[in-house]
Amino acid sequence: MNLNETNTAATYPIGQHPSxxxxxxxxxxxxxxxxNLFNTWYNSIATVLGLYFLYLIIPPxxxxxxxxxxxxxxxxxxxxxxxxxxxxxxxxxxxxxFMYGFYDAESxxxxxxxxILLVALAIPVLxxxxxxxxxxxxxxxxxxxxxxxxxxxxxxxxxxxxDPAFLVLWIVLIISLVFLGFRGIKTNNLAKRGxxxxxxxxxxxxxxxxxxxxxxxxxTNRFGGLLLTLVLAITSIVVSLPLGIVLALGRRAESLPVVxxxxxxxxxLFRAVPLITVLFMAVNMIPLFLPQGYSFDxxxxxxxxLSIFFGAYMAEVVRGGLQAIPKGQFEAAAxxxxxxxxxxxxxxxxxxxxxxxxxxxxxFIAMTKDTSLVMIIGLFDIxxxxxSSITDAKWLGLEWEGYAFVGLxxxxxxxxxxxxxxxxxxxxxxxxxx
Amino acid sequence: MSEVSGTAEQIQSAIQxxxxxxxxxxxxxxxxxxxxKNINLTVNNQERIVVCGPSGSGxxxxxxxxxxxEEHQKGQIIVDDIELTNDLKKIDLIRQEVGMxxxxxxxxxxxxxxxxxxxxxxxxxxxxxxxxEDAAMHYLERVKIPEQAQKYxxxxxxxxxxxxxxxxxxxxxxxxxxFDEPTSALDPEMIKEVLDVMVELAxxxxxxxxxxxxxxxxxxxxxxxxxxxxxxxxxQNDPHQFFDNPQHDRTKLFLSQILAH
Numbered sequence: 001m002n003l004n005e006t007n008t009a010a011t012y013p014i015g016q017h018p019s020x021x022x023x024x025x026x027x028x029x030x031x032x033x034x035x036n037l038f039n040t041w042y043n044s045i046a047t048v049l050g051l052y053f054l055y056l057i058i059p060p061x062x063x064x065x066x067x068x069x070x071x072x073x074x075x076x077x078x079x080x081x082x083x084x085x086x087x088x089x090x091x092x093x094x095x096x097x098f099m100y101g102f103y104d105a106e107s108x109x110x111x112x113x114x115x116i117l118l119v120a121l122a123i124p125v126l127x128x129x130x131x132x133x134x135x136x137x138x139x140x141x142x143x144x145x146x147x148x149x150x151x152x153x154x155x156x157x158x159x160x161x162x163d164p165a166f167l168v169l170w171i172v173l174i175i176s177l178v179f180l181g182f183r184g185i186k187t188n189n190l191a192k193r194g195x196x197x198x199x200x201x202x203x204x205x206x207x208x209x210x211x212x213x214x215x216x217x218x219x220t221n222r223f224g225g226l227l228l229t230l231v232l233a234i235t236s237i238v239v240s241l242p243l244g245i246v247l248a249l250g251r252r253a254e255s256l257p258v259v260x261x262x263x264x265x266x267x268x269l270f271r272a273v274p275l276i277t278v279l280f281m282a283v284n285m286i287p288l289f290l291p292q293g294y295s296f297d298x299x300x301x302x303x304x305x306l307s308i309f310f311g312a313y314m315a316e317v318v319r320g321g322l323q324a325i326p327k328g329q330f331e332a333a334a335x336x337x338x339x340x341x342x343x344x345x346x347x348x349x350x351x352x353x354x355x356x357x358x359x360x361x362x363x364f365i366a367m368t369k370d371t372s373l374v375m376i377i378g379l380f381d382i383x384x385x386x387x388s389s390i391t392d393a394k395w396l397g398l399e400w401e402g403y404a405f406v407g408l409x410x411x412x413x414x415x416x417x418x419x420x421x422x423x424x425x426x427x428x429x430x431x432x433x434x
Numbered sequence: 435m436s437e438v439s440g441t442a443e444q445i446q447s448a449i450q451x452x453x454x455x456x457x458x459x460x461x462x463x464x465x466x467x468x469x470x471k472n473i474n475l476t477v478n479n480q481e482r483i484v485v486c487g488p489s490g491s492g493x494x495x496x497x498x499x500x501x502x503x504e505e506h507q508k509g510q511i512i513v514d515d516i517e518l519t520n521d522l523k524k525i526d527l528i529r530q531e532v533g534m535x536x537x538x539x540x541x542x543x544x545x546x547x548x549x550x551x552x553x554x555x556x557x558x559x560x561x562x563x564x565x566x567e568d569a570a571m572h573y574l575e576r577v578k579i580p581e582q583a584q585k586y587x588x589x590x591x592x593x594x595x596x597x598x599x600x601x602x603x604x605x606x607x608x609x610x611x612x613f614d615e616p617t618s619a620l621d622p623e624m625i626k627e628v629l630d631v632m633v634e635l636a637x638x639x640x641x642x643x644x645x646x647x648x649x650x651x652x653x654x655x656x657x658x659x660x661x662x663x664x665x666x667x668x669x670q671n672d673p674h675q676f677f678d679n680p681q682h683d684r685t686k687l688f689l690s691q692i693l694a695h
Contacts, residue, residue, distance in 0.1 A: 329540060337554055
């Protein structure tokens with residue numbers, strides 16, 4: 001195409017030239033190919049070589065994954081007898097194990113229900129276009145965790161609360177705490193109001209957990225597979241972000257040196273030791289501090305360890321965002337009379353968190369993948385289940401299929417988080433349009 | 435007739451006789467650097483004061499001490515009969531009565547113009563939202579940009595942003611307005627629109643303390659002009675005396691430099 005060709009169709013008087021579309025070679029896919037792939041002789045050769053490599057790799061891979069795959073199998077003999085592709089029958093045969101671990105097969109509806117509820121409550125909160133963001137946030141934060149615990153684990157026996165005689169005492173206590181809260185509203189006393197309602201809430205929750213929907217109790221060492229990975233990832237994500245924000249703000253509190261150095265201590269301690277060490281120490285040392293007869297199970301230890309560890313990471317990410325806020329913002333907020341808490345919550349944190357969304361989501365993604373380390377303390381997350389499945393005598397030699405499946409699951413989780421964060425950033429940017 | 439106006443005058447002078455800011459023997463250091471030296475200043479209610487001086491003379495630091503954005507180490511500052519100490523409650527009370535406008539506007543970029551203005555009343559004075567929004571629209575009309583209420587600060591010009599900043603401070607109904615070089619970051623065309631707002635504000639009887647290089651504004655509006663150099667108040671006088679008859683050499687030097695063009 002001769003790019004110097006001029007349009008000799010007509011000449012126009014000055015100031016009246018119409019806008020016309022560009023010639024074909026200047027737009028669209030042909031232009032893109034010209035510029036990027038074939039503009040010089042060595043680029044053209046590289047393009048041809050690249051295409052050849054793709055031809056060597058993609059069709060056989062496609063064939064292995066889908067074309068000659070075996071979809072039904074009850075042992076690796078069936079796999080070898082198949083067409084020679086991937087043996088997805090292996091995954092299908094042990095599907096419940098991969099998804100739920102050693103959870104009781106008849107009770108799978110419980111984690112399923114917990115998952116469906118989470119999705120149903122979280123989608124209006126995470127996707128602001130769907131109405132009811134604030135409306136669903138309250139049950140999501142204050143009610144759903146306890147419901148999920150009762151569904152997944154069943155009732156938790158807390159001795160002080162299970163004795164019926166004590167129950168009357170607790171009910172009296174709760175009623176009086178609620179009264180305290182209402183008095184606090186009337187007298188506009190924030191302390192009474194906060195203390196009354198929050199303690200009443202804690203007491204009600206403790207009693208509820210004891211009864212827990214009346215379902216059969218399920219030991220947490222039966223959790224495994226994707227269920228365990230999701231429980232670990234979601235809990236540590238949800239706990240580490242507020243914890244990190246509090247630690248970051250505490251670290252910057254120049255006027256309260258005790259708080260400041262405590263936060264520095266926590267952050268530096270947990271960042272300086274490997275996660276494996278933290279998990280080991282949680283499992284072995286926390287029970288030493290508990291009174292006799294009490295024991296926390298490995299899952300709770302892992303959750304505590306993961307949450308504090310990643311809370312420390314998150315604190316530094318958030319601190320980076322706080323540092324980026326110009327001093328003038330703090331001063332302007334102070335000059336209209338906002339105290340420290342109000343100016344931090346209304347002016348500083350919204351801006352700081354928006355700036356570090358990439359860092360926060362990066363840490364979330366790393367958290368999700370690091371949950372696999374709980375195999376050290378005997379918990380069977382999805383990676384460990386895969387490992388133990390492929391070393392089972394019945395299924396030897398199927399490493400590719402196993403790890404490909406695990407890789408796919410992690411990829412879905414992490415890539416979804418990444419896409420959501422990019423969407424969130426774009427949406428917050430259009431609001432600000434700075 | 436003369437009796438009635440006499441009484442109105444007496445009331446007016448009673449209002450204006452009240453000392454709303456008293457600074458006595460105030461010193462401030464930044465580390466070892468003695469930035470404010472023995473400041474003694476009294477501001478009467480409804481008085482308009484312009485503070486001028488060369489860079490580094492401490493004028494911004496002085497007015498920032500009044501709403502505790504900077505802490506003074508020695509001496510007394512009393513604002514609206516409340517003494518400025520480390521007591522956080524008193525500091526918050528004073529900050530509700532004193533509004534401040536900054537050189538770099540400092541609007542909140544994540545909130546709309548209207549939300550910028552209603553943030554203070556809603557969260558500090560517990561004003562209901564509709565009432566706060568009505569008041570905010572009233573002040574936005576006063577600064578002549580009511581149509582920008584739903585825009586974000588990043589979409590406004592500098593002059594518009596500074597006027598929003600003024601409206602934001604006014605929404606808290608302060609008794610005193612502090613201005614820290616409000617027009618120094620603006621293009622010449624926008625300086626006029628902001629100064630017009632400040633003149634109108636002065637006409638309504640607001641107590642104003644303005645740090646500025648705009649001598650035209652000082653001549654039009656100020657009751658008193660204060661000249662500071664190297665942390666001390668060198669001279670203070672009404673504008674005519676100040677510009678036509680400066681007493682100290684340093685004042686004369688400064689005026690010759692600033693009025694040269």
